[in-house]
Amino acid sequence: MMNKLPIRMTFFYQAHPVVAAIYFLEVIIALLLFNHPAVAIFGFVGLTVTSILYLGSTAVWRQFKMSLFLFITIVLFNCLLNQRFGPILWQFSVAGATFKLTAPALLYGAVMGLMLVQMLMAFGLLNVILPPNKLVYVFSSVTPRIGLLVVISANLVKAFVRNFHQLSMLQKTRNVDLTKGSLLSRIKSGGHLLQILLEDSLASGMETARLMDARGFGAAKRTHYHTYRWHPTDWAFLCSATVLFSVIVIARLNQIGWSGSVAQYTNFWMNGDILGVTLLMGMLILPMIAEGVYHLCTN
């Protein structure tokens, strides 16, 4: 059984944030470049294995349960809306209207559902490997002011939410209870609390701004502290990912793993899928391979 790695000790987590960000960008594009069932299924398997390694099976199972509903909904809607092509797997008539369950509709729906689930899984992994502070770091290199603005805004929102919980709890001592009474009275109370909160947040924001000022904010042209070091292994990982991604793009340009019409969805395996599966799997399990190499290099 595969166990979750201690996240901070992994190669992937320790990789330079810019490298990780480029890798995720390539993965997300690569996932969108193929729409064949076999590639989608193997892509899902590859992402599941990688996610278990970094997030643990419990988190992946939780995510899977949440995604399952989305997947089934997409498949159902596709089957309902795609009635044109064959072969027909099953059909029935109600009040003169005939419903046909076709193989292309089922397969295409499953692929679309899987692609969406894959996106969610990729973002779930991104969230762990690139937490907000690392993401801000990536953006800060491009536009430091926006980076700082994002951090300050995120902190303000966090404080706002925290204070709202505190406020709604403490205002019960003043007989203001958001969980009791008619809808109108709850809306009125909620509005009143929001007003208090806004005033409080504004006052606290002003104080923070004053203290920022006291620490020289705006005194000189701001520099940017590079918290993360760029290592040779970052180059190796980035080059491997980019080479794989480039081959994926070339394959896609040659129509590997891609069909333009639902009518073509009659088989699980289609022309050239083996190459598409190999490339996408390679891309998705690249962090695992890097992890293996990293551990092999342990003294």
Add this chain to the structure above:
Amino acid sequence: MHELIRVDHLTFKYPVQKSPVISDINLKISQGQFVVIAGATGSGKTTLMNHFKKELTPNGHRQGQVLINQKPINELSKLESAKTIGYVGQDPTVQPIMSTVIDELAFSLENVGEPSAEIERRIAELANYLGLDQLLHKSIDALSGGQLQLVNLASVLILRPKVILLDEPAAQLDPLSTQHFFEVLNRVHEELGITIVLTEHNLDGVLSLADRLILLQNQGISFDGRPRNGLETMTADPKLKYFVPQVSQVFLKKDRHFPDLPISVAEGQRLISNQQLKFTYVGTSTSASVGETNVLAAKNLTFSFDRQSNVIDHLDLNLPSGDWLSIVGKNGSGKSTLLSILAGLRIPQHGKARFHKKLVWKIPNAGRIKAISFLSQTPSLQFGEETVEKELMRQAEALQLEFPDKQVKMMVDRLHLSSLVDQSPFDISGGQQQLLGVALALLVDPELLILDEPTKGLDPYTKRFLGQILKDVNESGTTILMASHDMKFSAEYSKHCAFMFDGHLNTVLPTRSFFGNNFFFTTPINRLLRNQVPMAILPNDVNLASEGTSKHVS
């Protein structure tokens, strides 16, 4: 010594006030001094200190001038100001900007345009010096109050300022975090030679570190000199006598004069040992009178915020009627969470808390606030009206009081709030907000009064005033449950105490036994005299018995 700050005939008046807060202040602070500015609430300590930093200078009518390094403060560039004068405020949560400690430390240096390599060098050096190296990648939200205040100090210190201004930096910290913070501050002063200017109400821990005390009274400076000399001035004043450190009070009680009056536990113990002084116990030994029935009974309470670890863990508590129980413990130990559960404001995942056999969180809100009053450690979150008077009137209506106008007026008089009735509750000082919170809580004459850090932001005189009010309330039958970092206040007023640790309450003990048997969480008097008089916890508990042998005693 090099003159760093000079204040010439400074007078300042806030726009809304009729008379100046400070008037004709003249002052010189030299490089390397450790200055404590003390005074009652409203004496102008913070106003004066804020004049030492251009960015913090308050708006209002000003006369006179402040010079930093012989340069008028207004002529100081923003860069010079940031690199010369650092500032740490009272509330540790307001200062941080970034989400991790390392980014927070870098923030100041990024502002002044230091290159990345230099930023790293300074962070590495400072983090190791202050012992923050293990916290560097921690989220700011995950730090305790004490750690956060250290990070705030570090983020100012990293700019290598000539002087650091601190406005009651330990007001929101528990005793051990306070002690650690002042130890670090002392190192910064002693080892780096950085000038420290600090305002503080609680002089017990900090006065022994200072080489200069400035007392503010009646808009001016009433004393400026060596701290131990200032204590006599303070003792003679009806308000400031409560500011005198408890260790010093023990030696000031008799009609005797000690030329080197001790102001710390270590100094006191040295004096006792050198002069073989003997103390006798004169404290009361009567057991605290409490009722036989429980007002509140909690069994097996368990609460978790994240469902990963329990903040409250299988906690049991029985609170007899008429009791005054103080809960002490470190920042983040779960005291506030426990109080909010016992006040019926939060529902725990497991266990029951019953107020007269009724589940406390199931009592309808309108009925519950008539029997249980709650004062939060952030009273402003309990406010919501435009003026202090309207705030009290709304509570009187919510409580359906028989004579709301009259009862509000009585409460205003009782808590000395009459000068504030037309002011916004959000604009008054922290200490005044605290008193307004108490007024709201006492409007109803509750059966159970729950107080979360009631002395936060109060000066010793106001604490005494509040203590007496709460004592009267308790004696008239109200049961009090209180969480506090204030060991002296808890020792003086509560009947029982308990320590919050690992999610539950350690054995509830009578106050004297509790502090008498504690080693760290106890009063300065107990620390000073535990070898001679183990049960002494307050200055009035002991009398100096022997005349001593030293020629210095007159």
